[in-house]
Amino acid sequence: MKNFLISIIIILIPVKSFSLIEVDITRGNLNPLPVAVSPLSIDEDSRKNFENILKKKNIGSEISLIVENNLRVSGLFNPLNKDAFLQEPDIANLKPRFEDWNLIKAQALITGKVSYVEEKLRVEFRLWDVLAGKEMMALAFTTVPNNWRRVGHIITDKVYERLTGERGYFDTRIIYVAEEGPKTQRVKKLAIMDQDGANNKFLTLGNELVLTPRFNPTSQMVTYLSYFRNLPRVYLLDIETGTQEVVGDFPGMTFAPRFSPDGKKIIMSFAKDGNSEIYTMDLENRIVEKITNHPSIDTSPSYSPDGKFISFNSDRSGYQQIYVMKSDGSNVKRISFGKGIYGTPVWSPRGDLIAFTKLHKGKFYIGVMRTDGSGERLLTENFYQEAPSWSPNGRVLIFYRETKTDSKGKGFSAKLWSIDLTGYNERQVPTPTDGSDPSWSSLLSN
């Protein structure tokens, strides 16, 4: 932990520069960097073409709004009000008048240009260090017009990477369970959306209960629990084709599925005769291996990113606690020893931390600890919240939170929330309906 606190203060513009833009991502939103996102400029012909295709009046402005929103939500940046911008977007993209941008206290400036080229969307953008008066980055790419939101996310990823020194997490999606209806009869559907809540799409109809969807490493497949025909089993869904198949067709309930980091196996629990054990299934040859062997509840397994270890929760000590074992099931060690009960361990993409849910004295916490259980840090406390999932760069956790109902049992809601690893920047993630069980994809554009 200490290691990683030190290593991510990145110094930019090392060449002939007397000013530095640095974004210290360990400190959350204490000092967000003032950044000016100039609307991407667009010529009139291109604007009309895109208006016809996408029904957006000015696609350049729309894309820059996505960038602006991403930067704001990250908590690390403070996008400045466009009303204060003095320079026209097209001219700024050619050569910013740095003294103008300096005047409004912008430290970084993003400019760019969109054009319609052979039925495609071509974007170029530039990142400028205002104080140094230098271009930091210039990139151009071409895609189909329908991808315009992703263009905004990719630009944000590039800017984030250049300014923080870490990979971005904006061109990503969230799979989750969309919920509606009374608490006693919730209708649940699988849903997928962009990380910012846009492009929401339901993947199941709500005819059967579905729970705990999780992406595979390439984010093309999802494993989840479905109560199809009242048989709770682990399923696999191909997002592109919509094909679904049972993978956990055991003589009893299979649940709590996740992929191995190489995507070749699914690890899950199988409950039979009052005992839940952890199993793996190789997706290619369907070979099943039993990993735990204990008369207690063993569930919520999650691999370390190198695939060598598995964390899980078990009540073998009397209450639910977090354990780590080798991936063959040997060397089981309890790692949670704080007050309260601990569950839903998930290994961070960096491999150094495990995020978890904790219940203590009637409150639920999302927290992180080192993989040996030391350095426990609670990030957020609430009436009910659980099931953290890591952003692909390991900087943000998404989880869900449920409200306490009133004395008449009314007022229930379930929402997705995110929080920085720092414990700052807690935010509700917008969803069209209630939501739970979020899982964050990998970075879609690598």
Place this chain on the structure above:
Amino acid sequence: MKLNKILKNGFLIVVACLALSACATSKKSTGQMQGDVYTGTDTVEYLASGVPDRVFFATNESVLTTASRETLRKQAAWLRKNSKITIVLEGHADERGTREYNLALGERRANAAKDYLMTYGISSDRISVLSYGKERPVDSGSNPLAWSKNRRSVTVKAN
């Protein structure tokens, strides 16, 4: 009549909450709870006259109480008399636990009921088990009495 019942229940909930917050760990009977096991009848349905359909559990527990065993003996007697009937035991947990653990806990509770029925001569062929974890509460309240009603195993006729 109905209002009366609502008021009465409301009052009992308040009493139960007060009693629990006053001494959360002592085995206090409040009329509807013994310790934190539900002993009321509000949510109970009947498989046949005098045969309640469900049993209740303490927090995190799957141990059958004396009352639960009595209910299950009645169910076993009824099942022996009606030998064509098959059943599903639906195990449930309250909302104060993580989703996956609660699925396992519901399964463990339903199996506790199954094991007991089997010791009274009901063949396992006639019993299937289905855990809903915390997905299907009967009471949508966020209070100890509501949670006690939701920690249950319900015997449902399958045919």
